[in-house]
Amino acid sequence: MKLILESIDVAQHQSTPSIICWRGGTYSVESVIDVWSTRGRWWSEDETRNYIVLMTSSGVMEIYKSNLQGWVLSRMYD
Secondary structure, eight states: OEEEEEEOEEEEETTEEEEEEETTEEEEEEEEEEEEEEEOOTTSOOOEEEEEEEEETTEEEEEEEETTTEEEEEEEOO
């Protein structure tokens, strides 16, 4: 597993990611493995993150959408 934490572009179909664009590459989403949400500490910036683990044409990716940062590639699994 590699920690990435880089901004990405995401194309969606019916609110589900369908294509991930990162570092000049395009990765098709084959299936959604898991989803969950987190919320930041109440005393700091009120960030909400919606995480999605995806099987893509390049392997398993964990991405999230933040109300402060937009779409982010969090991790890639080996």
